[in-house]
Amino acid sequence: MKRFASAWTLFAVLSGWSLHAQSVDLRANIPFNFWVGNVALPAGDYLVHPAPNFLLVREQNGRHAVMVLRQEASQPAALKTAMLEFNHYRETYFLAKAFVPGGWGAAVPMTSQEKGYAKEAGLARSTTILLSRK
Secondary structure (H helix, E strand, O other), rough: HHHHHHHHHHHHHHHHHHHHHHHOEEEEOOOEEEEOOOEEEEOOOEEEEEOOOOOEEEEEOOOEEEEEEOOOOOOOOOOOOOEEEEEEEHHHHHHEEEEEEOOEEEEOOOHHHHHHHHHOOOOEEEEEOEEOOO
8 A cells, every 4th residue: 555655646746747847848968977966977968857846857869867856046146048057076077956047946965976076176166058948
């Protein structure tokens, strides 16, 4: 019974998330390999789906995808274009934030791996990738 309840809850959350995400599909060309949470993704074309509680980053060809719980993030002033913000330490990139004009902002929590890079390399540099509507 617990398994059924858990499956039903997951279905309900993802269904609602999917309906919301369909209205805000964004496209990004990311020219470097990067991490989202604990998942490594290759450079390429991605679809980004912002949702109330999640952020989904999916390779356009469907080969790679990762969904992470998001934290609220304050949007930069006068934001006119959706964007992804990455922290990078030398040649290693981590998705840090995503923003959509109109007040939606998400922060991806730092993993222990990223904290290790930060400790070793010092302050992260920030790289921004602009998103376009699908």
